[in-house]
Amino acid sequence: MPLPEGMSVRELSEVLGRLLAGFEALRTVLEPVDDPEQLVLAGGELDVRICDRMSAAPAMAVLRRPFTPAELPIRALVLRDGPLRTLLLECSHLAADLAGMRVIERAIRQSWEPAGTRPARAEARQPVDQALVEHEDAQRRRASAALDYWVRTLGRVPQAMFALPRPQAGEARLWHAELRSRALALGADAVARRCRVSRSAALLTAMAALVGLYTGNDTCVVASLSGNRSEPRLQDYVGTLVQDALMELPVRGETFDELVRRCWPAILDAYRHGRFDAAELWRRVGGVGERRGTHFFRDFAFNDQRDDAGSDGAATAGESALRWLDTQSQGETFVFDVHRLDEDVAEVSLRADGRLLPRELVEALLTGMERLIVDAATRDVPMPEVPAVTGIRPLRRGPEWLMIDSCWVDVTEVRQLLLDLPGVLDAEIATVPSGAPELHARVVVASAGPTPASLREACLARLPDRPAAMVPSRYTVVPGPR
Incomplete structure (x- = not known):
């Protein structure tokens, strides 16, 4: 955000100090232990980097690096070309979502206004209060x-x-x-x-x-x-x-x-x-x-x-x-x-x-x-x-596509889901004819191959990258050739 004309480093420091004092989320860290706990700091320091506009690339790279749980969840960078010109703030998503960032921006802008003209603001709830x-x-x-x-x-x-x-x-x-x-x-x-x-x-x-x-x-x-x-x-x-x-x-x-x-x-x-x-x-x-x-x-x-x-x-x-x-x-x-x-x-x-x-x-x-x-x-x-x-028309689906339990399912994808499992030699997919459509898998397995229960569990584990597949509800396991 652009800074007011003539703002000094001291004035900007006071603005940022009031910001951290007013919003506990900006001074909350996670203690690096086995069971992390949030700790609201009563005091501390925020490093504010000030650099020339034309040589800001290294500082910008630091601004974009991932936050660690133990550091303050806010970073500040000021660009100048003589006078201070622009304030850049970055917050960890643990400390503020998009709406929270807009609150921060409004609070900073209001702090630049003369004391008698600042709008009255109700006391905001703090994260610890929200948890309660x-x-x-x-x-x-x-x-x-x-x-x-x-x-x-x-x-x-x-x-x-x-x-x-x-x-x-x-x-x-x-x-x-x-x-x-x-x-x-x-x-x-x-x-x-x-x-x-x-x-x-x-x-x-x-x-x-x-x-x-x-x-x-x-x-x-x-x-x-x-x-x-x-x-x-x-x-x-x-x-x-x-x-x-x-x-x-x-x-x-x-x-x-x-x-x-x-x-x-x-x-x-x-x-x-x-x-x-x-x-x-x-x-x-x-x-x-x-x-x-x-x-x-x-x-x-x-x-x-x-x-x-x-x-x-x-x-x-x-x-x-x-x-x-x-x-x-x-x-x-x-x-x-x-x-x-x-x-x-x-x-x-x-x-x-x-x-x-x-x-x-x-x-x-x-x-x-x-x-x-x-x-x-x-x-x-x-x-x-x-x-x-x-100009939008329905996607053409071939006979391999079925609507099962409100989901579009490609039976060739279901078959491939099974074929990708260890111990599976072959698989055939059919629909159960009675009642609501269900998938029935006939699976040929190695001599010490998987069981129906282990097949279902393994299919579920591999489903997240296959939106056109569904886990069969019934299995017939057939031993393969010895």
């Missing part, structure tokens, strides 16, 4: 209800939205496209007003509908980052509160307005169940996978990154523009981000695994979403018209 609150009975019940919600939902939804042929081994390639559009902003506002939902919900419903159309799913499973800051005393909280909200969005209906109105309560319900004990959650998620023979891939993520403080008005509205960004893959499959969405302009982006989704499809999903929202601004679009409106 989370142990209260009401909060424990809320967390328990969230776990139950996740288990119920994951027990019936697709394990993967992008159950596609497994990509070839190799370095991940990420497609990252950003769309900036005034028409999208105006359309989202019109749909939101007519359907009485938020603008971002209108955009998310449109993107979910297109993903469901392309992949052939009736339900779109979305992991959305939940800020968990609805309580007044958490508005100025510095810490990490963000967790996943699991959305089960219906994407089949007569009209787009119908989808928007049905998705809205599902979105709100997901956010209500977005605070939980993370360790316990993943233990129970694993239990769901063991029972179903599936794995939760979390392959469609959504992040509404808008600053609740509102737009600064610096951007100007214009025609739609799409650009491609050079971004390093972090292992994501499909991430839809909303960066700005107001009356003037919408700025959204898609990040997608290039081994699964071609560049042309990523662009088509972004521009198709825009066309759907723009069309929906003036009419309730019938869902059968969406392919013609957007």
Whole structure:
């Protein structure tokens, strides 16, 4: 952030000192013992590096290195070209999420204002206080209800939205496209007003509908980052509160307005169940996978990154523009981000695994979403018209693809899953004809080969990188030739 004209090193030091004094998360470390404990430091020092703008590369490299648990979770670098010009801060994610970083930025900017003009700010809750609150009975019940919600939902939804042929081994390639559009902003506002939902919900419903159309799913499973800051005393909280909200969005209906109105309560319900004990959650998620023979891939993520403080008005509205960004893959499959969405302009982006989704499809999903929202601004679009409106059409699947327990499954992938196991000589996959479809595996094994129980366990362990596979529910083990 730019520094005020004429700010001295001493004045900046006082600002940073007040910052650390006011937010305990910024002076919390983990003691390096077998069972780490958080320690809030009563005092200490923060090294602030000051360097010339033209020779800042070495200092920038230090700023970007990983944090260690025992060091302060904040670093500061000041750039100068004579006077002090720019302050750069980096925080460990253990100390602050994106909303927490925005609180830090606001606190610094307010500290530059004259004392009599600074806005009154309610005392923010500190992380230790938040931990005590989370142990209260009401909060424990809320967390328990969230776990139950996740288990119920994951027990019936697709394990993967992008159950596609497994990509070839190799370095991940990420497609990252950003769309900036005034028409999208105006359309989202019109749909939101007519359907009485938020603008971002209108955009998310449109993107979910297109993903469901392309992949052939009736339900779109979305992991959305939940800020968990609805309580007044958490508005100025510095810490990490963000967790996943699991959305089960219906994407089949007569009209787009119908989808928007049905998705809205599902979105709100997901956010209500977005605070939980993370360790316990993943233990129970694993239990769901063991029972179903599936794995939760979390392959469609959504992040509404808008600053609740509102737009600064610096951007100007214009025609739609799409650009491609050079971004390093972090292992994501499909991430839809909303960066700005107001009356003037919408700025959204898609990040997608290039081994699964071609560049042309990523662009088509972004521009198709825009066309759907723009069309929906003036009419309730019938869902059968969406392919013609957007250019998105269903993926063609061959006879090897089956819909089993709401999941698209490629039986050739299931067979390969078994063939990759030690001791397996051959495998055949069939569906059980009676009742709901189930996978039955006939497995030829070596003389001292695996049992049905060990086969199932081994398949579950190898499922996380195979979204088009599912663990068979029945096994017939046949000894191979001696």
